[in-house]
Amino acid sequence: MPFGTSHEIIVEATRLCLWSFYKVVAVYGSHNVSPDEPYVIACTHHNMIVDPAILSNTFPYGRRIHYWAKDSLFANPIAKRILDDSGVVPVDRTTKNNTLLYAATYDVLALGECVGVFPEGTSHTLPGIGEFRDGTSWAALGYAKSLLDAEGEGAERRTKYQARPADVLPVAIVYQDKSKYRSKIIVQYGKPISVAPYINDFINGDQRATVKRLTRDVEAAVAAMCLNAPDWDSRHAADISRVLLFGDQSKDSVDYVPIMQSLISTFSVLVPKYEDIAYLRRILLEYRKQLNTLHLEDSHIRNYNEQKITKTSTTVYLCKQTLKALVDLSIFLPGLLAHWPLYIIAKVTERYEIFEEVRAQNKMFVGIAMVPFTYIVMFFLVWRTMFSNSYFGIIPALLTVGIFAWYHTVSIDSRYEMFKDLRGRWRLFDAVVMGRGMWTRKEKVLEAKRLRDECLRGVRKMVKDYETQPELAFILQRLKAKQNEASKKARKGFEWLS
Structure with missing residues (x-):
């Protein structure tokens, strides 16, 4: 056929x-x-x-x-x-x-x-x-x-x-x-x-x-090849544990699925048997809830683990990231402005769809519909402003728009991560320094830090105390491999393994 x-x-x-x-x-x-x-x-x-x-x-x-x-x-x-x-x-x-x-x-x-x-x-x-x-x-x-x-x-x-x-x-x-x-x-x-x-x-x-x-x-x-959890609690607890043990960059690892499934299986098997693991899962879920409520990521709380969350430290971190973003923005701004309508429309489309499995396809359909219009307008602007609507300028204008679109797509990832990090730092600054919103907001940030410390100790203890479990034996093996691959400075984060 x-x-x-x-x-x-x-x-x-x-x-x-x-x-x-x-x-x-x-x-x-x-x-x-x-x-x-x-x-x-x-x-x-x-x-x-x-x-x-x-x-x-x-x-x-x-x-x-x-x-x-x-x-x-x-x-x-x-x-x-x-x-x-x-x-x-x-x-x-x-x-x-x-x-x-x-x-x-x-x-x-x-x-x-x-x-x-x-x-x-x-x-x-x-x-x-x-x-x-x-x-x-x-x-x-x-x-x-x-x-x-x-x-x-x-x-x-x-x-x-x-x-x-x-x-x-x-x-x-x-x-x-x-x-x-x-x-x-x-x-x-x-x-x-x-x-x-x-x-x-x-x-x-x-x-x-x-x-x-x-x-x-x-x-x-x-x-055996995908993530298969009996409930959302086990899956969410496993995800937070992965971030605490391996860092958020582990989502890009080739071991992402086996690491996640090993942690899912660990919670599924051990929670009904051991109260300490059941308690660990509860506080992991509470920490995740706190992050979602504050619209922060684990990295924003982790950065302050070795120092107090003070007005000075929060302001210094924010200023450093803001300055870095402003320097980078001067290069990335034209592409951002050209594609901004697409991002806004996709965000609006997401709000009107309750089923998560439909959101991605809707965003893509919106993109298919809007991208041609966006690039056609961009082509005529380039053709007119740079080549004065000349016939000889058609091909160069098309190439310019094509390179522009390619550059925006291949360079968006680092900028998008920077934007998310900067947004989180502004939220920390707003809570700790400005003190706006509900009077308990700063206390919630401090509570999230306390919860993270407790979760980190609990997850590490689980890995060491129950290392005879097949799933945790694999986790321990991957942690030791990561320790060997880490720089001398980064290895300090794995000293608890010895």
Whole structure:
């Protein structure tokens, strides 16, 4: 089933959106994917239409992916032409006959191509993955069975295309903060799950039970690659613990998922057994709540750990960062002014959407709609002011706007981090020096500092006292590795390990 122009346009448009909205899309496990084997891809589904966009743009070897859609969408001739051109596969959900239900899917797999499926069924915002449905397993096993038929369409596919069974490929997409601008995405491709161990039971035994068994195995493979917490409290406590132990920059580490999942599992296992761990989780959640209430990050409180939070220290830190930002702003200001309307509109769009999994896609759609208008206006301004509307100035004006857009996107990250840090320092200054707002605001900052100190001691104690736990043994191993990699000055922060 060929991919046409519509598919290429969609993929390139979403590639541009992902590049401009997210800071990093890190891909791991590409070596597990063959360049020519057919796959039924089982992927997590936490972020609406962004998930297929990421899958299509990161799939190894530039291979294209088909996706399912209700066959009723193909009723309109124009819609059918666009969907066919995009590689979308119709699924007849009105029939109970799996051969008819997945007929188009079997044709695609026979060509050695891939079909992307989201077994959770619907996009969601949960602390872990949702329950997997059986469609992926039915498709993979049904297709393998059809190839063994002595006659019929399966035999024809086997003879005509030398078709072979399709493995199930588990894929996990992990969002660190899926609706936030310049956040990070981690895509993990797992080892393909062969249908060979299941096909005999599927043909000669209980089909439904075999399908359920394969679904459970696929779900377990996906769960092992992503963040899977039983509740939000465990996940939030693990995130704060990660920041306290490894620093906020650990979110950019290749070990982000295993570190987070190890801490999640630690709290899930130890909280019901030990009161000290239950208490630790409570104060970690309270510290997180304090940070959210004050609109601060852990780094803002951490910077004052070795000195008192005084008017003098707060003012000095603020002045240093403000001066640094003003110097940098002189270079970055033109790009900021040009793109400011996009940021404002995206922020307004976010306020009117209650579902987090919809916010990112809405921001991207707004960007797609507004970016062309923004750059067209910018082009005419450059063409007029720099090249006097001359025909010879068209190409230079286009190049100028293109370089301008590229520079803004590749340089936004450091400026955005600086802006967030400066905003936090202004809030500390407002609370400690100006004393505005509620009279308890300064006390809340001091309470947050006290809580952080207690949380840090508690997390370190947990790592040392329960190091025999497999999850914490891994955390201890990573901490010692980080200690060895750190500079002589930074190693002082790891002295508690000895």
